[in-house]
Amino acid sequence: MTLAVDSVRADLAALVGPSHVLAYPAACVALAVDGKIPDCAVAPATAEEVAAVLRYASEHHLALIPRGHGTKLSMGNLARRYDVALSLRELNRVSHYEPADLTISVEAGMTFGEFQNLVGRNGLWLPLDPRGGAESSIGGIIAANAAGPLRQGFGGPRDMVLGLKIATTDGKVAKTGGRVVKNVAGYDLGKLLTGSFGTLGVIVEASLKLFPKPPERATFTMRAGTLGIARDLRRSILRSPVDPMRLVLVDSLATALLGDSAQAHERLGAELWIEVGGSHRVIERCERELRQLASAVGAPLARLEGAEEAWEHVSNLALWLQHKYRDVTLLKAALPVVASEEFLSHAQQEAEAERIALASFAQVGVGIVHLCALQETMSASLAGWVTRLRQAATDLGGTLVIEHCPVDLKSHVDVWGAGGDDLAAMRKMKYAWDRKEVLVPWRFVGGI
Amino acid sequence: MWRQEDLMLYEYDALSSLRQPDVVAFPRSTEHVVQIAKVALRHNLPLVARGAGTGLSGGSVATEGGILLVFSRMKQILEIDLENQRARVQPGVVNLDLSLAVADEGYYYAPDPSSQKACTIGGNVAENSGGPHTLAYGVTTNHVLALEVVLPDGEVIHTGASHWDRPGYDLTGVFVGSEGTLGIVTEATVRLSRKPEAVKTLLAIYDKVVDATRTVAAITARGITPAALEMMDGFCLRAVEEATHAGYPMDCAAVLLIEVEGLKEAVEEHADEIEAVCRENQAREVRRAKSAEERDLLWKGRKNAFGALGRISPNYYVQDGVIPRTRLPEMLDFIGSIEKKYDLRIGNIFHAGDGNLHPLIMYDERNREQTARVSKAAKDIIMRCVEMGGSITGEHGVGFEKSDLMPLIFSDDDLELMSRVKNLFNPLGRLNPGKLLPTGKMCGELRGGLAGGGPV
Numbered sequence: 017m018t019l020a021v022d023s024v025r026a027d028l029a030a031l032v033g034p035s036h037v038l039a040y041p042a043a044c045v046a047l048a049v050d051g052k053i054p055d056c057a058v059a060p061a062t063a064e065e066v067a068a069v070l071r072y073a074s075e076h077h078l079a080l081i082p083r084g085h086g087t088k089l090s091m092g093n094l095a096r097r098y099d100v101a102l103s104l105r106e107l108n109r110v111s112h113y114e115p116a117d118l119t120i121s122v123e124a125g126m127t128f129g130e131f132q133n134l135v136g137r138n139g140l141w142l143p144l145d146p147r148g149g150a151e152s153s154i155g156g157i158i159a160a161n162a163a164g165p166l167r168q169g170f171g172g173p174r175d176m177v178l179g180l181k182i183a184t185t186d187g188k189v190a191k192t193g194g195r196v197v198k199n200v201a202g203y204d205l206g207k208l209l210t211g212s213f214g215t216l217g218v219i220v221e222a223s224l225k226l227f228p229k230p231p232e233r234a235t236f237t238m239r240a241g242t243l244g245i246a247r248d249l250r251r252s253i254l255r256s257p258v259d260p261m262r263l264v265l266v267d268s269l270a271t272a273l274l275g276d277s278a279q280a281h282e283r284l285g286a287e288l289w290i291e292v293g294g295s296h297r298v299i300e301r302c303e304r305e306l307r308q309l310a311s312a313v314g315a316p317l318a319r320l321e322g323a324e325e326a327w328e329h330v331s332n333l334a335l336w337l338q339h340k341y342r343d344v345t346l347l348k349a350a351l352p353v354v355a356s357e358e359f360l361s362h363a364q365q366e367a368e369a370e371r372i373a374l375a376s377f378a379q380v381g382v383g384i385v386h387l388c389a390l391q392e393t394m395s396a397s398l399a400g401w402v403t404r405l406r407q408a409a410t411d412l413g414g415t416l417v418i419e420h421c422p423v424d425l426k427s428h429v430d431v432w433g434a435g436g437d438d439l440a441a442m443r444k445m446k447y448a449w450d451r452k453e454v455l456v457p458w459r460f461v462g463g464i
Numbered sequence: 465m466w467r468q469e470d471l472m473l474y475e476y477d478a479l480s481s482l483r484q485p486d487v488v489a490f491p492r493s494t495e496h497v498v499q500i501a502k503v504a505l506r507h508n509l510p511l512v513a514r515g516a517g518t519g520l521s522g523g524s525v526a527t528e529g530g531i532l533l534v535f536s537r538m539k540q541i542l543e544i545d546l547e548n549q550r551a552r553v554q555p556g557v558v559n560l561d562l563s564l565a566v567a568d569e570g571y572y573y574a575p576d577p578s579s580q581k582a583c584t585i586g587g588n589v590a591e592n593s594g595g596p597h598t599l600a601y602g603v604t605t606n607h608v609l610a611l612e613v614v615l616p617d618g619e620v621i622h623t624g625a626s627h628w629d630r631p632g633y634d635l636t637g638v639f640v641g642s643e644g645t646l647g648i649v650t651e652a653t654v655r656l657s658r659k660p661e662a663v664k665t666l667l668a669i670y671d672k673v674v675d676a677t678r679t680v681a682a683i684t685a686r687g688i689t690p691a692a693l694e695m696m697d698g699f700c701l702r703a704v705e706e707a708t709h710a711g712y713p714m715d716c717a718a719v720l721l722i723e724v725e726g727l728k729e730a731v732e733e734h735a736d737e738i739e740a741v742c743r744e745n746q747a748r749e750v751r752r753a754k755s756a757e758e759r760d761l762l763w764k765g766r767k768n769a770f771g772a773l774g775r776i777s778p779n780y781y782v783q784d785g786v787i788p789r790t791r792l793p794e795m796l797d798f799i800g801s802i803e804k805k806y807d808l809r810i811g812n813i814f815h816a817g818d819g820n821l822h823p824l825i826m827y828d829e830r831n832r833e834q835t836a837r838v839s840k841a842a843k844d845i846i847m848r849c850v851e852m853g854g855s856i857t858g859e860h861g862v863g864f865e866k867s868d869l870m871p872l873i874f875s876d877d878d879l880e881l882m883s884r885v886k887n888l889f890n891p892l893g894r895l896n897p898g899k900l901l902p903t904g905k906m907c908g909e910l911r912g913g914l915a916g917g918g919p920v
Contacts, residue, residue: 196787196788200591204637204640211634350627436622436632445885
């Protein structure tokens with residue numbers, strides 16, 4: 017930072033108004049990322065103000081981290097530069113909503129909870145269960161392309177974004193896409209920004225595709241016993257007429273945590289959780305089909321009442337587990353579907369060898385495996401574990417990222433893993449959008 | 465290939481006849497494409513990729529000459545992995561051939577453009593093609609997971625992954641729909657979908673167009689997302705029926721062709737509800753296809769409609785605007801008024817559920833005065849789409865035809881962001897020049913669509 021902190025605060029106050037700049041030490045501490053505390057926080061009230069702040073930061077070489085509600089900021093390599101927290105919370109208006117068109121345009125800072133309530137009144141929803149849950153912001157969900165287990169039935173944010181408004185580091189507000197459900201005019205920069213973790217531009221508004229909510233939902237559990245049985249069940253479910261909304265394999269410790277009986281977990285086995293949606297008749301039919309599949313492998317089937325809270329935990333693992341354990345390390349492997357169980361078996365062996373208490377939540381239908389290391393472990397041995405698991409994921413044709421971990425682990429392992437032969441193109445992309453490296457410097461893939 | 469009579473074959477696509485390439489090359493491998501890209505670079509020649517030439521916006525025509533890369537010799541399905549529901553294909557694979565290759569196992573490739581018997585996956589990726597069933601399943605971009613791309617300097621990169629959530633920027637999402645202006649796709653990994661257990665196809669018949677258009681938003685308002693929801697007006701229907709004998713009624717004003725898919729129970733319930741909505745909106749009759757043959761016949765009529773119209777008019781021009789679906793009744797009224805204003809015949813056959821219009825304007829290219837009126841009518845319709853908050857293209861692409869219309873929906877700042885991305889991959893602008901982004905020569909004009917050429 018080349019300018020004195022006080023003059024930055026004064027300049028920002030001139031851009032967005034003094035009441036939109038926070039400089040109290042306590043407030044700044046609460047906005048720390050990886051333990052690094054920003055000098056001040058700014059919360060612009062309009063897209064144009066966001067752009068003005070970005071231009072200012074670019075001119076003065078400041079490092080900015082945009083945030084909605086901060087639920088996913090643990091993702092990323094060590095924040096080495098962080099001058100200003102850019103909060104999008106004040107951008108929370110609805111700019112266009114026509115329920116019958118199943119489309120909506122909202123500003124990025126609106127919370128997911130508020131959003132779902134709003135469209136829920138019309139029987140609609142955005143079928144996502146992102147990390148951060150109701151607390152997370154629409155902009156943050158898109159920036160992190162945060163999909164939870166509902167990806168099984170509906171895909172991710174990438175498939176739901178129709179258009180974006182973006183503030184850029186040269187001080188402009190530009191849009192990409194539109195607000196109609198089908199549109200191929202121009203490059204689809206919405207895809208580029210989705211999952212870019214704020215490193216290219218700041219999403220200030222999003223147009224999204226909405227879906228009708230299923231009239232009824234039900235969750236069934238199957239006791240799987242071994243990973244082999246779990247694999248057979250996964251295969252038969254995915255080949256059956258049942259089209260699950262969510263399909264997660266929870267290991268015995270995870271089952272116990274969800275049932276809140278951590279002592280008893282030795283006796284429970286791994287379980288498959290299957291959620292289906294539709295009319296009453298559709299759900300009855302699904303139950304019949306699933307019962308048949310379960311009995312074919314001798315696995316008991318049960319219908320789980322009041323599963324919603326448990327599902328919230330599963331989609332919001334880091335936050336939930338942090339309430340129970342001091343240090344949680346949360347890894348996400350993304351794999352070919354066929355490799356899910358093999359990877360889990362590998363992870364369990366590795367955890368036993370390192371004496372790491374492991375709970376796993378595997379979205380086996382889409383090949384996303386979350387591994388949670390639950391107790392304090394020496395960073396060095398955690399780092400070895402992560403590195404070996406990353407190698408295992410790579411060998412199986414997948415990738416592994418760290419979603420959440422004690423900060424010092426980040427000095428030992430890269431959060432994202434190695435990039436591919438398109439990394440040079442990604443670096444050029446970053447340069448084209450943010451040549452002064454204002455936005456979230458060094459935290460993304462390949463040091464972007 | 466360089467002889468005049470050979471090059472003539474490649475001067476047009478389904479939009480119209482535009483210009484011949486200087487030379488046509490038929491690569492057999494990624495390495496061939498790399499070598500050809502290097503030749504183009506060395507001689508500063510335009511390089512244009514082409515699949516089957518079924519595009520409707522001039523995207524695969526070498527409008528500035530140069531080398532045309534035709535992918536008819538790269539049509540291998542390289543890998544089918546059913547348990548992962550993935551296929552890896554070369555760009556020249558015909559869309560329908562991929563679905564047929566996995567049909568026996570109960571799978572298919574979801575995007576189904578009307579030209580699917582001929583069009584290629586490479587072309588679909590370039591144009592981000594749609595089709596009738598995109599209403600429920602999305603367009604090409606929702607089904608493409610990874611690409612191998614040759615950049616203009618001959619560098620080969622691999623974007624995306626066959627699994628979800630590869631860390632880094634989603635370059636796959638940028639390349640899909642980039643109309644061959646960022647790189648040349650030499651391989652694609654796509655998602656295969658499971659065939660639903662049950663399908664029901666309904667045909668709702670109306671005496672008034674407005675009742676048909678009102679039904680569209682009424683269906684989605686009930687919380688039902690049909691797999692397809694198509695509309696054809698009486699004029700198109702009669703042409704289709706004479707050509708295909710699909711059993712469409714000859715005396716009605718419009719029909720909706722509606723398909724629901726999924727679990728048997730869901731399909732039955734949805735079909736009943738849809739029938740009720742149609743009747744509430746004054747459908748004269750609602751028929752259900754009783755067999756797979758009946759269903760195929762109805763779809764054959766729909767998918768061959770453009771061909772059928774070619775039998776009754778020497779030329780036609782098809783527009784590809786999009787509007788919010790709730791504005792359909794208003795829009796069809798407007799198209800009717802345009803028909804009168806310019807004294808033209810306009811047929812309507814389109815993806816109603818998505819609000820993706822395809823007004824077909826009949827004309828005879830030998831009548832230059834009439835051709836000029838067609839151009840004005842097409843422009844008026846697209847302007848109205850823009851005013852309604854829609855788009856200038858839903859699935860046919862910007863290409864050559866609409867690049868100068870881009871400023872209607874994008875500001876200079878928006879276009880500058882796109883140029884930035886283009887310059888990054890295609891800094892010399894020799895890759896498919898004159899497409900997608902405005903040329904700055906004729907702001908707000910449609911290009912090429914009415915230059916002559918025959919109907920497909």
